Amino acid sequence: MVVLDLYMGATDPVENLQRIRELQPDSAVMIFSAETSDFWVNKMFKAGVNAYVSKGTKNELFISTIHKISDGSVRD
Numbered sequence: 767m768v769v770l771d772l773y774m775g776a777t778d779p780v781e782n783l784q785r786i787r788e789l790q791p792d793s794a795v796m797i798f799s800a801e802t803s804d805f806w807v808n809k810m811f812k813a814g815v816n817a818y819v820s821k822g823t824k825n826e827l828f829i830s831t832i833h834k835i836s837d838g839s840v841r842d
Contacts (some may be wrong), residue, residue, distance in 0.1 A: 780813045794835045797799035
């Protein structure tokens with residue numbers, strides 16, 4: 767599983783996800799970001815992330831999402 771911040775320097779978030787998918791095609795990917803706009807959430811799900819969690823989310827939800835991804839039962 768990969769936990770990925772949406773913005774990493776000057777790189778494109780979708781390209782970052784594509785690179786991860788090329789290197790680790792079976793890895794689940796969760797975006798963990800302060801960016802909560804519908805535009806980016808929808809764009810990243812269309813690009814293939816398994817979950818998108820806001821950095822403002824309570825720790826319990828963050829941990830719960832990690833467990834769900836590990837079980838293969840989430841694509842929120």
